[in-house]
Amino acid sequence: MKTGNHHEHTEDEDVQSALQKAFPPVNSELRRDLWPSTLRRLEDEAPAERVPWYDWALAGCVVLAFLFFPKFLVLFGYHL
Amino acid sequence: MDLQERFAKGNLDAFETLFRQHQGRVFAWIMRIVRDAGHAEDLTVETFWRIYKSRARFRADGDFAGWAYRIATNLALTHVRRRPRDEELPLQEPQVLLPDPALQREERERIRRAFQGLPANIQVAVTLALIEERPYQEIADTLGIAPGTVKSRVFRGVRLLRKHLNRMRVHT
Numbered sequence: 001m002k003t004g005n006h007h008e009h010t011e012d013e014d015v016q017s018a019l020q021k022a023f024p025p026v027n028s029e030l031r032r033d034l035w036p037s038t039l040r041r042l043e044d045e046a047p048a049e050r051v052p053w054y055d056w057a058l059a060g061c062v063v064l065a066f067l068f069f070p071k072f073l074v075l076f077g078y079h080l
Numbered sequence: 081m082d083l084q085e086r087f088a089k090g091n092l093d094a095f096e097t098l099f100r101q102h103q104g105r106v107f108a109w110i111m112r113i114v115r116d117a118g119h120a121e122d123l124t125v126e127t128f129w130r131i132y133k134s135r136a137r138f139r140a141d142g143d144f145a146g147w148a149y150r151i152a153t154n155l156a157l158t159h160v161r162r163r164p165r166d167e168e169l170p171l172q173e174p175q176v177l178l179p180d181p182a183l184q185r186e187e188r189e190r191i192r193r194a195f196q197g198l199p200a201n202i203q204v205a206v207t208l209a210l211i212e213e214r215p216y217q218e219i220a221d222t223l224g225i226a227p228g229t230v231k232s233r234v235f236r237g238v239r240l241l242r243k244h245l246n247r248m249r250v251h252t
Contacts, residue, residue, distance in 0.1 A: 012234075015242060018191050022189075023192070023207075023211050034128075037125045042132060045129070
């Protein structure tokens, strides 16, 4: 693919020709769809599942219950 | 709401549409620089991952392709910089056979070695300007530098290569 640079570096043509021989054109056609890999990469980086607010509320209630009624702890231990 | 606006707001379907519109050209551009399909595929995925991650900074009326090419070029440049000098690039035989194939192959190998000894930013400028014959303006845009800087990198590259090749007794 010839472009606008060509006339600007005629004195470099020997080096250019040597480089083009050493690096022949590569096939730049995409061989497969890269969307699945990109999607996987995005999912890998997804933040960890967030704990919903009602789970935090429930945990808070349990802690409060243990603070106000320590005997629950014994009952809780018995059931474990 | 148009496609780029939906993408900027994090819509994955809009991102997929943009991805499908541009993946081939971004891959081809990276391929021109790194000249290895496996690495070019990885860098294309990395480019789009970075694009999605920084979508909040993208202006909905901006040039998506230009932005993608800049990210791709920077990643390819980093790849060239980190590539070990003795890493073999896939050597493709030219279509036309020259008089003494063994001698020609050896000479090509010397040129490749001399080229890989250049600083990465010069390698990229020389690859795009002299091997791929892309316009200076296009190279400057994707590297985020002035066209004059591209010209001076190409000039330095040619001078260094000529010196290396003379030392290796390769006649250009």
